[in-house]
Amino acid sequence: MQELLNIANSWPIWVICGLSVLTVVLQSLIFIRRARKNAKPLGITDAQCKLAIRTGALTSIGPTISSLLVILSLVAVVGGPIAWMRLSMIGSASTELTAASVGAQAAGVTLGGAGYDLHAMSTSWFTMAINGC
Secondary structure, three states, rough: OOHHHHHHHHHHHHHHHHHHHHHHHHHHHHHHHHHHHHHHHHHOOOOHHHHHHHHHHOOHHHHHHHHHHHHHHHHHHOOOOHHHHHHHOOHHHHHHHHHHHHHHHOOOOOOOOOOOOHHHHHHHHHHHHHHOH
């Protein structure tokens, strides 16, 4: 299992997943910029925009804490980069954990159990990707 996690946490995987997460961050920044630009013609002040952004950021903390607990189990099985990328895109740790389990079952093993090898992990990754589509 340690050899499997070495592959799952290797620098090429971090780079590829980092690019995907960077895309999500850039899309978020573009959305915020356009929302602020379009707020002026609607009569929404800069102070109201700042308050809305701050409120959205604060209210996202609660759901993030519950996802953090599930992501720890996901990181232990499919690696940190994939867990980080999938939760940045989808945001539902339980959905991703279920998809990874279904992928492992499709490979004929249990998630993280005996026989969970590179083939099973790649099947879990593929299932998580298809689930996101």
